[in-house]
Amino acid sequence: MSQTYTYSISVDFPNAAVAPDVLTDQITASSISSGVLEGITLRTPDTANCYIVFDVALSAPDVTTLDGIVAVHDGVPYLDYPPGEPGWNLRVEDRNLTVPPGSPTTGLFYIVAAGATGAWAGHEDAIASWNGTTWQYQLPSVGFAVWVIDEGIVVVYENDTTKWQPYGTGGGSATFGSNLHLAESTAVSTSTSASPQDKITLVTATLEAGTYRLEVSYGWNHDSTQNNFISLVTQDAVQVGQLHEAEPAEAGGTFESTGSVQRYVNTRVFHLSLSAQSYTFKLQYHSEFSGVASSVWDAYMSLWRMS
Numbered sequence: 001m002s003q004t005y006t007y008s009i010s011v012d013f014p015n016a017a018v019a020p021d022v023l024t025d026q027i028t029a030s031s032i033s034s035g036v037l038e039g040i041t042l043r044t045p046d047t048a049n050c051y052i053v054f055d056v057a058l059s060a061p062d063v064t065t066l067d068g069i070v071a072v073h074d075g076v077p078y079l080d081y082p083p084g085e086p087g088w089n090l091r092v093e094d095r096n097l098t099v100p101p102g103s104p105t106t107g108l109f110y111i112v113a114a115g116a117t118g119a120w121a122g123h124e125d126a127i128a129s130w131n132g133t134t135w136q137y138q139l140p141s142v143g144f145a146v147w148v149i150d151e152g153i154v155v156v157y158e159n160d161t162t163k164w165q166p167y168g169t170g171g172g173s174a175t176f177g178s179n180l181h182l183a184e185s186t187a188v189s190t191s192t193s194a195s196p197q198d199k200i201t202l203v204t205a206t207l208e209a210g211t212y213r214l215e216v217s218y219g220w221n222h223d224s225t226q227n228n229f230i231s232l233v234t235q236d237a238v239q240v241g242q243l244h245e246a247e248p249a250e251a252g253g254t255f256e257s258t259g260s261v262q263r264y265v266n267t268r269v270f271h272l273s274l275s276a277q278s279y280t281f282k283l284q285y286h287s288e289f290s291g292v293a294s295s296v297w298d299a300y301m302s303l304w305r306m307s
Contacts (some may be wrong), residue, residue, distance in 0.1 A: 001056070005053075006051055006239065006271050012050075015270075017076075018042055022077060023069070024037065024273075026051070026073065033062065035054035036050070036054060038055055042137060042291035073287050076138055091147045092109045092146045092147070093108050108131055109146075111126075111148075112125060123135075143156065153166050164228050182302045183300065186297060186298050191294055194288065194290040196284035196287055197284060198282050199282075199285055200300070200301050201298050203279075207275075207278060209304070212304065212306065213271055213272075214301065214303045215299075216301050218231070218265070218266060219263060219264065219296070220266060223293040224296070230285065233270065235279060235280070237280075
């Protein structure tokens with residue numbers, strides 16, 4: 001016969017809150033062995049209580065263990081993947097901090113790094129945010145992905161063992177290889193400078209050594225038939241290669257008020273032998289002579305390890 005253990009939400013749980021999925025995982029991962037968890041409910045028969053149901057009555061030591069789990073359960077739910085939403089689920093500022101920022105800003109998020117101290121101590125791998133008074137922490141569910149702003153990469157919470165991993169690493173290959181990194185900018189950027197202008201900056205995490213495929217693609221136009229539109233890719237401020245140098249066939253009209261009415265698309269692939277370190281790649285563009293408009297849009301860079 002099943003056995004129900006009743007706990008007051010406002011009294012027994014430290015934050016007067018219960019996250020059933022998280023509590024279920026905590027109980028399942030515990031040393032409780034004299035019974036099998038059948039369910040947790042907060043709604044019946046009394047919403048003031050949390051009811052934890054096992055298939056049989058627990059042994060005295062296991063009841064003590066259950067009491068201990070309840071006493072430290074903070075009630076923070078898992079972050080779930082929003083159905084139907086593409087890409088990542090959240091933007092975080094940084095994933096390598098072990099102490100909180102000195103002057104935190106509300107609305108910003110951080111992944112708490114291992115070895116955290118101070119206010120973040122004991123919250124490693126959680127997503128931390130400042131509510132104006134105190135730090136709040138949320139636990140990710142498996143498959144939850146975030147964009148790390150300072151690195152320009154997507155990291156995914158794989159499981160409770162491997163934790164956060166750059167997309168495409170951690171035991172296998174992504175669809176297009178491993179160590180996948182992506183940066184893109186779809187907006188129209190226009191410049192009349194003859195000096196290289198940054199369109200995309202792709203900063204990688206520390207890569208595994210190997211051969212990588214860097215693909216660059218963008219739309220472009222240029223407001224002259226008398227001089228060239230020029231684009232190039234740099235790796236750590238050193239030019240990898242020139243994508244192209246060309247002038248359109250005519251200069252009349254405009255495309256979104258950015259230059260020639262004609263619209264062009266260019267793509268190039270580079271194969272690079274990279275060492276185990278972090279890199280900064282840039283897509284740059286400019287006009288051959290100053291004062292002539294050049295435009296770039298729908299631009300992206302993707303990098304993945306091939307071998």
